[in-house]
Amino acid sequence: MSLIADVVGIVFLLIIILIFVALSFRIVREWERAVVLRLGRILAMKGPGIIFLIPFVDKPIVVDLRVRTVDIPPQTTITRDNVTVSIDAVVYYKVVDPMKAVSMVANYNMAVLNISQTSLRDIIGQMELDEVLSKREEINKKLQEILDSYTEAWGVKVTAVTVRDIKLSPDLLTAIAKQAEAERLRRAKVILSEGERQASTILAEASKSYQSNPMALQLRFLETLSDISQRGGLIVVVPAEKEIYPTLSTSLALVNSLKKMESGTSKGGS
Known part of the structure; x- marks a missing residue:
């Protein structure tokens, strides 16, 4: 036993x-x-x-030391110009000091999520709608800086923040579309007006050139007739009165005057 x-x-x-x-x-x-x-x-x-x-x-x-992600649910907030928007984002973070993460915060996962929600609402509330739509990178940078200022004491490092989607009301989307259309029409009118201004300036300079050289205007008129004649099936009627060709009569008068001056000079010399 x-x-x-x-x-x-x-x-x-x-x-x-x-x-x-x-x-x-x-x-x-x-x-x-x-x-x-x-x-x-x-x-x-x-x-x-x-x-x-x-x-x-x-x-x-x-x-766990691997990079973790937390989805910030859509946050409905009012921008500085009193527009209601809904925005959501994703936060990437990891634990860099496990001893702080255990001793400084009870649940760092939930803490990161909560501080991300409140910080995102604060950032959007300080910006206007146009800035929210066009400056996503700036929103990401600001949110990451704010989160780092809190999580550094917890032994947690926020590696990246990405704004995922910005949602607007249907009425506001319609208003934005109308505004964009009006802006495109304004630009088209400005471009057309600028083109007309440049064309008028060029025409004014051309008129001065033709005024000092009447024969050039006559040659231009003949060149225009030549261009018109290239089109088949057209009959061009050109009046031959002096009223229609003032430049031609002027040119002839100038030529006759030059000839008389030359003859007078030759006689005086002889």
Whole structure:
């Protein structure tokens, strides 16, 4: 009986030792770290790999070091110019100091989500609608800076923030479309007016040139007739009165005057 009792005792002792050994070792994966608490106090950070713990004395809290994402649900807020918009975003963050993440905040995942929501509403409330629609990168940068100022004390680093969607009411979308159409019409009229102004300036310069050189205007008129004659099936009637060709009569008068001056000069010399 004593032998059987000894064997049972040894087996029972071996079972206790195996349980103790099983509870003493813990495997921590490559992307994890274990913050060990001994009797409620932070002892050290261990891992990755196999770590040793004192059963019932040490308690490990495993922290994931990989980049995590949190979706900010659509936040309905009013911009500085009293326009209601709904905006949502995505925040990317990771734990850089597991000991702070365990000891400084109860649930850093929920804390990041809550501070992201309130900060996003504050940023949108300080901007006008046009800025919200055109300056997404600026919104991302401001939100990341605000989040970093809070999460740095928690051992958490915000790596990126991305505004995902901005939703407007149907009435506001219609008004924006009308505004864009009116802006396009305004630009078209400005371009047309600018073209007419440039054309009038060029025509004014051309008229001065033709006024100083009447023969050039006559040649231009003949060139225009030549261009018209290139079109088949057209009959062009050209009046031949002096009223129609004042430049021609002027040119002839100038030529006659020059001839008279030349003849007078030659006689005087002789």
